[in-house]
Amino acid sequence: MQKCEICGGREFRQEEVDDVFRVGSRYVLVEHIPATVCVQCGERSFDAATAESLRKRLNEGEQRSARKVELEVFAY
Numbered sequence: 001m002q003k004c005e006i007c008g009g010r011e012f013r014q015e016e017v018d019d020v021f022r023v024g025s026r027y028v029l030v031e032h033i034p035a036t037v038c039v040q041c042g043e044r045s046f047d048a049a050t051a052e053s054l055r056k057r058l059n060e061g062e063q064r065s066a067r068k069v070e071l072e073v074f075a076y
């Protein structure tokens, strides 16, 4: 049985999420990534195949981008 690494929760739902990844000096927003999301705290995890596919896509560079969006950056 899967357990959340953050809160120890055991309930998850499958969701498509958007996430921002840093590639060198660029940030890339990836939409509609299939993820397992903790119902309790919202922690997302990607399975190994998804993580590998993400890594490949990110390394292919910006010519594959669907579009560009502006991103506001805040330091915490």
Ligand SMILES: [Zn+2]
Pocket: 004, 005, 006, 007, 008, 009, 038, 039, 040, 041, 042, 043
């Ligand atoms: Zn959790």
